[in-house]
Amino acid sequence: MPHLIAVDWGTSALRGARLDAAGLVLEEKSAPLGILNVPNGDFAGVFTSMFSDWMKPAGTVCLISGMAGSRQGWIEAPYVACPAGPDELRRRLHWIEPGRIALVPGLSDEQGDVPDVMRGEEVQIFGAMRLAGLAEGLFVLPGTHSKWATVRNGRVTGFRTCMTGEFYGLLSQHSILARTLEADAPLDEAAFLRGVTCAGNGEGLLHNAFGVRALALFGRLSPAESASYLSGLLIGEELHLQELPAGGKVIAIGAPALAARYALALGQRRVRVRTFGAEATWAGLSALQA
Amino acid sequence: MPHLIAVDWGTSALRGARLDAAGLVLEEKSAPLGILNVPNGDFAGVFTSMFSDWMKPAGTVCLISGMAGSRQGWIEAPYVACPAGPDELRRRLHWIEPGRIALVPGLSDEQGDVPDVMRGEEVQIFGAMRLAGLAEGLFVLPGTHSKWATVRNGRVTGFRTCMTGEFYGLLSQHSILARTLEADAPLDEAAFLRGVTCAGNGEGLLHNAFGVRALALFGRLSPAESASYLSGLLIGEELHLQELPAGGKVIAIGAPALAARYALALGQRRVRVRTFGAEATWAGLSALQA
Numbered sequence: 106m107p108h109l110i111a112v113d114w115g116t117s118a119l120r121g122a123r124l125d126a127a128g129l130v131l132e133e134k135s136a137p138l139g140i141l142n143v144p145n146g147d148f149a150g151v152f153t154s155m156f157s158d159w160m161k162p163a164g165t166v167c168l169i170s171g172m173a174g175s176r177q178g179w180i181e182a183p184y185v186a187c188p189a190g191p192d193e194l195r196r197r198l199h200w201i202e203p204g205r206i207a208l209v210p211g212l213s214d215e216q217g218d219v220p221d222v223m224r225g226e227e228v229q230i231f232g233a234m235r236l237a238g239l240a241e242g243l244f245v246l247p248g249t250h251s252k253w254a255t256v257r258n259g260r261v262t263g264f265r266t267c268m269t270g271e272f273y274g275l276l277s278q279h280s281i282l283a284r285t286l287e288a289d290a291p292l293d294e295a296a297f298l299r300g301v302t303c304a305g306n307g308e309g310l311l312h313n314a315f316g317v318r319a320l321a322l323f324g325r326l327s328p329a330e331s332a333s334y335l336s337g338l339l340i341g342e343e344l345h346l347q348e349l350p351a352g353g354k355v356i357a358i359g360a361p362a363l364a365a366r367y368a369l370a371l372g373q374r375r376v377r378v379r380t381f382g383a384e385a386t387w388a389g390l391s392a393l394q395a
Numbered sequence: 396m397p398h399l400i401a402v403d404w405g406t407s408a409l410r411g412a413r414l415d416a417a418g419l420v421l422e423e424k425s426a427p428l429g430i431l432n433v434p435n436g437d438f439a440g441v442f443t444s445m446f447s448d449w450m451k452p453a454g455t456v457c458l459i460s461g462m463a464g465s466r467q468g469w470i471e472a473p474y475v476a477c478p479a480g481p482d483e484l485r486r487r488l489h490w491i492e493p494g495r496i497a498l499v500p501g502l503s504d505e506q507g508d509v510p511d512v513m514r515g516e517e518v519q520i521f522g523a524m525r526l527a528g529l530a531e532g533l534f535v536l537p538g539t540h541s542k543w544a545t546v547r548n549g550r551v552t553g554f555r556t557c558m559t560g561e562f563y564g565l566l567s568q569h570s571i572l573a574r575t576l577e578a579d580a581p582l583d584e585a586a587f588l589r590g591v592t593c594a595g596n597g598e599g600l601l602h603n604a605f606g607v608r609a610l611a612l613f614g615r616l617s618p619a620e621s622a623s624y625l626s627g628l629l630i631g632e633e634l635h636l637q638e639l640p641a642g643g644k645v646i647a648i649g650a651p652a653l654a655a656r657y658a659l660a661l662g663q664r665r666v667r668v669r670t671f672g673a674e675a676t677w678a679g680l681s682a683l684q685a
Contacts, residue, residue, distance in 0.1 A: 176612075217596060219606040220613050250571075250605060266609075267601035268570070275565040280558070281540075306507060309636040310600050311557040311629070315540060316509040319556075322466075323510050339601070346599040 107164035110156055111390035113383075114173035115139050115225060119151070120383070123159050128391040130384075132159075140178045148179035152206075160205075167206045168390045171225035174199065174208040184213035184222055190260035191231050191392050198393070209393060214263050221266050225386075226252045229358045230261060232389025233381045237356060243347070244356045247340075247363045249274075253347055267343045276314060277335060285321035290329035292336075292362075294369065300337020301344070301370045310342050340370045349376050358385050397454035400446055401680035403673075404463035405429050405515060409441070410673070413449045418681040420674075422449075430468045438469035442496075450495075457496045458680045461515035464489060464498040474503035474512055480550035481521050481682050488683070499683060504553050511556050515676075516542045519648045520551060522679025523671045527646060533637070534646045537630075537653045539564075543637055557633045563626060566604060572625065575611035580619035582626075582652075584659065590627020591634070591660045600632050630660045639666050648675050 109124045117139035123132045136155060143151050160167060174182035182199035189212055198207040211224030226246045234240065240259045246252040249271050254264035277288040303313055317335050320326040326334055349355070354377045357364040361382065368378040399414045407429035413422045426445060433441050450457060464472035472489035479502055488497040501514030516536045524530065530549045536542040539561050544554035567578040593603055607625050610616040616624055639645070644667045647654040651672065658668040 216598070217593070219593065219603075220609045220615075221605070222609055222612065265598065265602050266605040267599070268605050269601055271570055272601060272604075275569055279565055279569055280561055303507070303509065307636075308506070308555065309557070309632060311559055311562060311633055312555050312636060313509075314562075315511070315556040315558050319510045319512055322512065325510070342599060343601055346597075346602060 107166050108162055109391055109394050110159050110165060110167040111387045112156070112167060112169040112173075113171050113225060113228075113386045114169050114178070115171045116141055119155065120386075121156055121159070122387045124387060124391055128388070130387055140172045140175070148173065152179075166204070166394060168198070168209055168393055169207065170209040170228040170386065170390060174210060175224055178208075180208060182208040182210040185210045187212055187214045187264065188257070188260045188262045189227070190258075193260070194227065194231075195393050209390070212261055212264070214265075216263075216265070221264060223252050223254075223264060223266070226254070226358075227261060228389035228393070229381075229385040230254055230256065230389070231392050232385035232387065233356050233358050234259065235388050235392050236381060236385060237379065239356070242354065242356055243350060244358065245367060247357065247359045247367055251343060253343075265346070267346070269339050269343050272310075273336060273339055276317075276339075277332060280314075282314065282317050282321075282331070282335065285318065285326075285328055286331040286335065287328040288332055290332045292366065293330050293333040296326065296330035296333040297337040297366065297369065298373060300334040300339075301341035301373055302337075303334075304338050304341025304345055310338070313338050313342075336366065337370065340366055344370055344374065349374055351375060353377070354379060356381065358382070397456050398452055399681055399684050400449050400455060400457040401677045402446070402457060402459040402463075403461050403515060403518075403676045404459050404468070405461040406431055409445065410676075411446055411449070412677045414677060414681055418678065420677055430462045430465070438463065442469075456494070456684060458488070458499055458683055459497065460499040460518040460676065460680060464500060465514055468498075470498060472498040472500040474514075475500050477502055477504045477554065478547070478550045478552045479517070480548075483550070484517065484521075485683050499680070502551055502554070504555075506553075506555070511554060513542050513544075513554060513556070516544070516648075517551060518679035518683070519671075519675040520544055520546065520679070521682050522675035522677065523646050523648050524549065525678050525682050526671060526675060527669065529646070532644065532646055533640060534648065535657060537647065537649045537657055541633060543633075555636070557636070559629050559633050562600075563629055566607075566629075567622060567625060570604075572604065572607050572611075572621070575608065575616075575618055576621040576625065577618040578622055580622045582656065583620050583623040586616065586620035586623040587627040587656065587659065588663060590624040590629075591631035591663055592627075593624075594628050594631025594635055600628070603628050603632075626656065627660065630656055634660055634664065639664055641665060643667070644669060646671065648672070 112121045119138040120135040244254045251267045364380040402411045409428040410425040504511045534544045654670040
């Protein structure tokens with residue numbers, strides 16, 4: 106099998122890895138050249154400056170996942186509808202140079218009359234499946250827009266996006282809660298878990314979020330505790346909406362500190378977490394080549 | 396009974412009315428001198444410049460409701476715990492000049508281990524009760540921080556705050572949704588009601604809010620429709636959390652355009668709405684004098 110150049114081209118960052126024939130990572134590089142920071146929209150130029158050396162060996166193939174395949178990216182690679190697995194994505198690769206450079210499409214799902222979308226996370230899921238030796242399970246990819254995906258027989262059967270990270274930023278920095286909240290305070294586990302518990306009270310986020318303000322007014326949450334409590338409220342709300350495998354396991358893919366918060370919250374529900382990081386992306390792109 | 400000067404001193408505005416002995420409004424005035432805009436924190440000076448003429452007749456009494464009684468206001472008038480009615484508030488008036496000028500305290504409630512607070516809305520509720528001739532019911536005061544209050548035997552037995560208006564501002568102006576949303580578009584009733592319906596799907600606001608983005612990406616909501624749909628999602632979420640009197644009535648107190656949105660959403664749940672505006676504040680302060 107030819108060498109693979111695996112590229113994750115997201116909104117704010119561009120990362121790449123050079124893999125050997127067995128899929129082992131030989132070298133990695135990254136730059137703050139996410140799709141919103143590509144000078145003059147010259148994606149081909151950025152690609153060449155970053156990866157032309159790696160692309161020199163004959164037969165080298167490059168697969169690119171993430172927002173580079175969106176309408177605001179290099180070229181739009183239309184979404185593939187769920188259920189979809191590596192086979193469906195491989196058939197719908199969008200070749201920029203046939204046989205040499207391709208964009209990986211994202212996935213879409215439909216719930217009621219409302220669509221949902223992901224770009225890049227599907228590759229991480231397939232990578233984590235390969236690394237964990239799993240063909241099914243519940244996957245969470247925490248972040249600005251968290252994704253929860255269900256996998257059956259190696260294919261994503263459906264998923265949901267939650268704006269958890271973005272809500273945290275808006276509420277902690279731009280809302281009335283910001284006045285009594287230290288957004289960057291280190292995690293206070295007790296306050297965080299108190300927020301997770303509160304989220305299960307059935308009163309809803311619109312109301313529970315105001316509780317952060319009221320607790321602070323009454324001196325019952327410090328600014329540092331308020332940040333962890335709000336984080337717990339939001340992650341708890343997100344968990345509350347999932348059908349969790351009681352006594353079972355969730356696969357988390359993302360930054361360790363954030364995945365650790367999900368593990369804490371899920372632990373309260375007796376669900377274990379196994380975590381993967383950047384390696385899931387490279388494994389996923391490698392799985393698409395196979 | 397002496398003439399009453401009724402004052403609603405909120406965060407951004409200062410409004411007053413001169414009432415006759417029967418409680419009829421003789422004159423009104425207002426200024427953009429909310430508690431955050433009082434020069435040098437000179438509340439007494441602003442009060443004198445606005446109302447000294449009205450206060451001249453011997454025996455005139457002034458009652459002030461709203462944020463002027465908060466910690467950031469003129470003097471803090473501590474919250475009165477629910478259940479509370481006009482009698483409890485009258486006994487806990489905070490006199491600035493004994494027998495002449497008083498601040499009306501706000502109400503507090505406690506749900507689980509989380510407090511809730513209102514300041515000013517309690518007076519509007521007691522006013523609407525008097526105007527409608529009601530001693531019980533479910534009251535909604537829509538706004539930045541909407542309040543839902545239950546009244547039994549003339550007293551507020553409990554209430555909930557929902558950050559509905561603030562969430563609308565954050566999401567429509569500062570989130571990813573802002574890119575495809577015309578925040579000031581006039582109401583599109585069909586899109587609004589579609590949002591209200593969606594809010595009842597059990598998927599939660601963190602997920603449903605992302606649907607606004609996905610629907611726009613797929614060209615299934617225009618920027619103007621997106622604004623109404625998001626408004627419907629938020630108001631629908633708020634309604635979803637209330638125990639609504641099926642086939643019954645809710646009293647809405649607030650700006651007509653906003654109250655009309657609640658009436659539309661509640662109509663979908665077969666709940667009728669009766670609306671009151673600024674007159675509820677004057678009637679409420681008048682009820683406290685009696």
